[in-house]
Amino acid sequence: MTTIKDVAKSAGVSASTVSRILNYDATLAVSEDTRRKVLEVAEKLQYKKKPKKVKQSGAKIAVVQWHSDKEELNDLYYYQIQYGIETKALSGGVSVDTISFNNIANIDLTGYSGIIAVGKYDESEIHRLAGYHKPLVFIGENYLLYGFDSVQSDFLTPINWIINHYLTEGITDIGLIAGQEKTLTEHNAVYDPRATTYRNRLVHEDLFNPDFLFTGSYGPDSGYQLMERAITELKDDLPHAFIIGSDSMAIGALKALKQHDIPVPGRVNIISFNDVAIAKYAYPALTTVHVYTEIMGERAFDLLQEQIKDANKIPESVVISTRIIKRDSSV
Structure with missing residues (x-):
């Protein structure tokens, strides 16, 4: 299993620098090139397959x-x-x-x-x-x-898997932090079928609460802001479980929960999407949907x-x- 020390050695930086980059520490003063190198090394070290060296065809x-x-x-x-x-x-x-x-x-x-x-x-x-x-x-x-x-990728089946899992564990208050994207030219909002699947399934279970649904841009800052909003607005009614649209959003959400001394998974459970390298280096390590x-x-x-x-x-x-x-x- 790849460790932070492996990433640090390959990227030529310290283990503490790698840890802070993988956790999107905004206070870390490193160049964008260093940040990119560490993230790319972490991703590549996840793969067991390596490109075979063959003669280039010219195509x-x-x-x-x-x-x-x-x-x-x-x-x-x-x-x-x-x-x-x-x-x-x-x-x-x-x-x-x-x-x-x-x-x-x-x-x-x-x-x-x-x-x-x-x-x-x-x-x-x-x-x-x-x-x-x-x-x-x-x-x-x-x-x-x-x-x-x-x-x-099939993003719809996992929503039902996750909801089934939470319900089996006796958790009925389930929130969603979803990403929202726009096209470049016409700036059209990109429809995320996961939100609809989430809503429809919980309506069917008579458990849907619109106050538990939050949307924003992808990335750790957005994840932090949306969870902060959920904590502030919902207080004691904060859901005991969240589905989060990406691992990087989940990293931000974890930061907000930690700042409010809300234990994960003791008080709030999190399952995210994508399974990029940062998921296993988060604290706690993220349960996530692996996308092939x-x-x-x-x-x-x-x-x-x-x-x-x-x-x-x-x-x-x-x-x-x-x-x-x-x-x-x-x-």
């Missing part, structure tokens, strides 16, 4: 990312996906270039054999990407409606290769399963 694909570098540092979900794409591409002799959607107009895509678009895109952005007339696969949302292959991000990236690469070989390929929507990783933040 290359473009991975278009919709998020900013800052957003990636706050939530490494998209970095994990990219790592999966790169691992599979390199093992097939294909090189990968990463392009920001905001900068795509300045890039000549003529020499690329295809595009993998990672993130949440609105209709105008989808048409813009399609306008390059290259094989195109999306990761993150279902774009079958527009006639494109897409790969996404590397498989999402690999499957997207395979779909792209199928399109390259067959221009008449029938579009597919691929949904990858998830699983719960039990750690210390929940019963």
